[in-house]
Amino acid sequence: MRILCEADVERLIEPAAAVAAMRDAYRRHAVGAMPAPGRLDLGRSTPKGSVLLLAGHSDGASFAMKANMHVYPDPGSRQRLAASMMLLWDAVRCVPEAMIATTRFNNHRTAAGLAAAVDALAPARVRKLALFGAGKIAPAAIRYLLSVRGFKAIDIVGKGSARASALADALRQQSSFSGVDIRASLDAEACAADADVIVTLTTSDTPVFPGRVVRNGALVVLAGANRPSAREADDDLISRAMVFVDHRESCVQRAGDLCIPLQSGVLSPDRIAGEIGSLLQPATPARLDANAVTVFKSMGVIGQDIALAELVVSRAEESGVGIEFDPVTGHCEMLQAIQSSGSTDAVMAGAK
Template identity: 30%
Template sequence: METILQIDENFIETHTNFIELVSVLKDAFKNNKTIVPLRHHHDFPNPSVNADSTLLLMPAWNPSEDAGVKLVTVSPKNGDFNLPSINGTYLYLDAIKGTIKAILEAKSLTAKRTAAASALASSFLSKKNANSLLMIGTGALSSNLIKAHASVRPINEVFIWGRSLEKTQKVCNLLKNEAFNIAPINTIEEKISDVDIISSATLSEVPLVLGKHLKKGQHIDLVGAYKTNMREADDETIIKSSVFVDTFQGGLKESGDIVQPLQNGSIQQQDIQADLFDLCSGNHLGRNHHEEITVFKSVGHALEDLVAANYYYKKFTNV
């Protein structure tokens, strides 16, 4: 039996080039050969912490080329145990034989591919000269999102807000040697109107990005709020923006940022401009003009996981 490779968090962290990862993601969305069933999404009660947990199963395959499935649990109260809220494993498969080629640590893989997808969207939707970024949230995604956005735009100034000043400062310390300046802020309001890109990655159920603060030409990257009762942006933000999603399959169904405005009539489904398949294939060109406000809502897609698994597998085996 073939040896199953173990690709751990350290390898993923030290072998990520966001320019490369964005490029392979772009090719996959453009070619659109990956078969992706709708993800399995199961909420289950967790009475010990008085909050539901979630099990996600995300398969994808390119016939006779590659295949895989990600198993993820999301437990919002894990901060009480000093653990990340998201944990998971990726099984990378031989698409012909059905055997397991590698097991990848999925938390880092997910963070990298999610950040790369946001950067890919930004390459179409943010202004080409965008040089300032507000990061809302201090979880595992925040540092990756900052670096990914900086790989596609000339970011030289970053501000970060979080509910914990200690965690905010930790992210700043982690990125202190990057090519941009980074600083913590005490309130979102003090910088939200000044930056070119706003990226938010939280589990908030209350909107943090308020439309009344937005200015012309901004790009808003919404990465958190993975359930329909969660919101990172209010209705005004959605109404006054050109809205894009990673995929129509998941984007219109899974996040409160899109589902709630659709349900209350603030927007209609036809108001959603395009997804990453449309953008990468050239069916939609993205930003129309300099003053347009754009929103990208990401809920994740198994294509991204498979592309990332293949990317790290090739690096690990030097293929």
């Protein structure tokens, strides 16, 4: 069994390969090769915290179990600690293949999935990206989105100016963002009105921008607030949008952005055009209306975790990275040491 730490994972993931893995995951999910995961949510009140357990398989070859934990150690503070681990099994030989530290992995997985969707749904020529949310996934999201579209300007919209400004400053200091006009803003309406692509990564309970101002032909990616009672988009946007999802069942049941307007009648089921994986099938070319607003709602699918884990483990084996551990004999062998390049981490640290 290969054991991979956070630094190993950070160096083994390369954006283009990760985006390709997400395309593959969406396709495999859409044809039933990656069924919906088993899911268990456990919470506690003292200290406040929760753990989300996900389990799933792919093509009969891999089986994965992932645990995401969140804890608020200080009852008087909103500061949250988060950690994640995944166990990847060889489902044919019934042996554990890898144990992977997935706290940073999760950022790559989410960002790469959003980039794959933007690559499939956004106009080929775009100028401005508006990103709502300046949290832990935002730096990776911007990096990955720039890998699929040549944005010339990026507006980062946060609840307050401090975090969004810190992130914008940190990104501007990175050579990979040279030539891109990156700014922090508190004007949600102006940013939404001027954007070719809008991506939301917030925990908001209520819509974060007025949908009436979104221009025809724009793409809106809704990737946050994944609770039945919460929504990032209002009725004005949803009522005129062509909607794609990553997993129809979970989105219409657990995503407030869709289940609320479905219940009210603002959104009819036939206006959900389909799953992104179906759109990515070779025999199914995209048929998008350039005069309509396109919405992609992402809840995430376990296939994304499996596809990226398979990529990471394959690269680790090729390069001899990690720790090799025999769970039967207890034999442990340290392989090549790897140090994080710090590209994404440096941006995130600078934005704290």
